[in-house]
Amino acid sequence: xxxxxxxxxxxxxxxxxxxxxxxxxxxxxxxxxxxxxxxxxxxxxxxxxxxxxxxxxxxxxxxxxxxxxxxxxxxxxxxxxxxxxxxxxxxxxxxxxxxxxxxxxxxxxxxxxx
Amino acid sequence: xxxxxxxxxxxxxxxxxxxxxxxxxxxxxxxxxxxxxxxxxxxxxxxxxxxxxxxxxxxxxxxxxxxxxxxxxxxxxxxxxxxxxxxxxxxxxxxxxxxxxxxxxxxxxxx
Numbered sequence: 001x002x003x004x005x006x007x008x009x010x011x012x013x014x015x016x017x018x019x020x021x022x023x024x025x026x027x028x029x030x031x032x033x034x035x036x037x038x039x040x041x042x043x044x045x046x047x048x049x050x051x052x053x054x055x056x057x058x059x060x061x062x063x064x065x066x067x068x069x070x071x072x073x074x075x076x077x078x079x080x081x082x083x084x085x086x087x088x089x090x091x092x093x094x095x096x097x098x099x100x101x102x103x104x105x106x107x108x109x110x111x112x113x114x
Numbered sequence: 115x116x117x118x119x120x121x122x123x124x125x126x127x128x129x130x131x132x133x134x135x136x137x138x139x140x141x142x143x144x145x146x147x148x149x150x151x152x153x154x155x156x157x158x159x160x161x162x163x164x165x166x167x168x169x170x171x172x173x174x175x176x177x178x179x180x181x182x183x184x185x186x187x188x189x190x191x192x193x194x195x196x197x198x199x200x201x202x203x204x205x206x207x208x209x210x211x212x213x214x215x216x217x218x219x220x221x222x223x224x225x
Contacts (some may be wrong), residue, residue, distance in 0.1 A: 004157075035215075039123060040122065042217035043158070054153065090157050099148045100165075103209050105157030 001002075002026050004106035006091050012112045013081050021076040021109050023091030031096030032074040033103065034066060043090065049074055050096055081113045084113040116141045118216035120204060126222045133191040135219045137204035143182045144206035149189050152201045152218065161202075162189075194223045 007022045025032065030051045035043040035058075040048040045058030049068040063085060065077045073091075078085055088110050122132050127133050137147070141211040150158035154214070162223050164171045164180045171178045177190040201218040 040217055042118075042214040045212055047143050048212060092157070099146075101160075101213055102148065102160050102163060103205075103213065105159070108155070108157050 003104055004091055004093055006089075006106040006109050008109060009107070010110040010112075010114060012079075015082055015113055016080055019078050019081060019111075021078075021089055021091075021111070023074045023076070023106060024072050025074075025091075025093045025104075026072065027093060027102070027104065028071060029093035029095055030071070031093045031094045031101070032068065033094075034064070034074070034076045034084075034093065035090045036060065037090060037108075038087050046076065046089075081111075083113045085111065086113045087111060116208075116211070118204060118214055119207060120202075120216040121219045122217065123146045124222055125214055126224065127194055128188065129195060129223055129225050131194055132199040133198065133221055135189040135202050135221065137187040137189065137216055138168065139206055140181075141183065141197075144208045146207040147180055147187050148205040148213075149176075149178055150203040150205060150215075152203060158203055158215075160209070165203060178189075179218050190219075196223045196225050199223050 004025045021060040033048045034046040049055045052071045090108050091106040094101045094103045119139045143155045148162045148163045152158040162178045164178045175192045179188045201216040201220045205215045
């Protein structure tokens with residue numbers, strides 16, 4: 001079982017350019033999440049989706065947008081990248097049916113904005 | 115707002131000993147407290163979950179305790195092995211709020 005896949009694995013991006021990070025899950029989970037992980041700060045929630053067709057803002061949403069057109073895919077877009085968006089980005093999913101929200105993570109995308 | 119504190123200093127222990135990692139939180143008690151393992155270059159992997167009305171949970175060599183009075187969870191790995199070397203994250207979940215993750219503690223187990 002693939003679980004969650006993310007693409008690309010890594011990317012170097014010029015400041016001001018746009019980019020979409022892809023995330024796909026095959027577990028039919030309702031909820032999906034995007035986090036960024038920076039040294040010493042842990043995982044910080046960017047955006048989330050409780051179910052297909054809905055999205056919400058997390059702790060650090062500025063400069064990012066998401067969409068959830070179907071259950072499986074949850075792309076994250078940087079409209080105009082800035083160096084402070086250099087980070088490792090993790091996509092995650094959970095059943096989202098209420099109760100404990102154990103999350104399953106993808107392998108991450110390492111993004112460098114120059 | 116809710117804050118999670120995990121020891122930012124790495125924990126170094128000898129193989130065979132018990133590793134104990136600490137997770138402290140402020141403000142409200144979570145409904146669930148989870149522990150994840152993260153290896154370098156990989157995403158976190160779920161290990162154990164404990165509910166607010168539970169004191170202790172075990173899984174093989176892993177044990178988690180939860181003290182809502184102290185606002186603290188302890189994560190123990192008994193008979194530690196070099197393969198247990200990783201970063202361990204705690205995460206808090208409460209109904210109506212999104213899960214919050216700690217920054218993690220790095221564990222090194224020496225052979």
